[in-house]
């Protein structure tokens with residue numbers, strides 16, 4: 001019989017690997033029952049042997065920490081907002097401004113997840129801090145709540161002294177529907193949309209409540225990618241996947257803005273085909289060195305723009321959510 005600490009370590013690795021397969025690669029390896037059995041055994045062993053409990057154990061994902069308030073935390077680098085484009089003209093104008101400063105350019109187009117920005121900091125491979133966007137400079141520290149999101153790794157898969165990651169926390173449509181049904185049965189006010197539900201769930205003082213909300217997270221940026229020799233946004237996305245993050249797979253690379261414009265048109269029709277809300281697309285210059293050359297305006301990067309989908313009639317959206 002291996003000693004308890006070896007069993008605990010083996011359980012942790014199996015559980016985190018299952019999380020990565022399910023949330024990182026979207027290829028579940030364990031059934032829910034098998035996963036729960038491992039987690040329950042880990043929680044039991046850690047209760048019987050608290051000397052082996054560590055803050056980065058997957059047992060901490062079920063929550064149990066009650067904050068009195070959220071401390072403020074200053075972001076390592078300001079979280080910027082994005083300029084918006086609403087039609088082909090705006091996108092052609094964006095491309096013209098980019099090409100005025102850099103010669104050949106390639107664009108990465110990502111789904112614009114309709115959630116809220118969450119900044120994560122890892123030191124020696126462990127998640128040490130997570131925060132909301134706040135005003136872009138200073139956010140709220142919500143680490144305990146973020147640890148309950150299986151798509152957010154508690155430990156990186158590859159060695160890194162320090163890694164700052166940005167991504168979008170969101171509530172999948174299925175979780176949103178279930179939550180509002182429960183609230184309706186309990187006579188509580190309903191959330192208007194998944195984005196509000198995600199914001200409310202991440203700002204819960206009791207992380208057990210956050211754990212029940214079944215939130216998701218898509219990582220899309222690392223700070224100082226050039227230090228990690230990451231030369232492009234697509235390389236950044238590959239790196240984030242290797243490190244165990246859930247990265248949205250629906251990104252495309254185009255070398256002409258006309259192709260980006262055509263893709264935006266296609267996606268207006270497909271925007272409801274995903275199990276999470278999107279409110280547009282984010283178009284980024286792929287090459288990191290060119291991003292540096294293009295720099296930033298006072299509030300947003302010159303190398304990225306958000307294409308916002310046209311507003312819809314309310315009944316279409318409600319009908320879509322209920323029927324689908």
Ligand SMILES: NC(=O)c1c(N)nc(OC2CCCC2)nc1O[C@@H]1CCC[C@@H]1O
Nearest residue numbers: 081082110111112113117168220282304
């Ligand atoms: N919501 C998103 O899915 C998303 C994305 N896929 N990619 C970025 O890239 C940032 C990085 C630097 C410039 C924008 N930002 C996103 O969301 C932004 C954060 C703040 C405003 C937008 O929601």
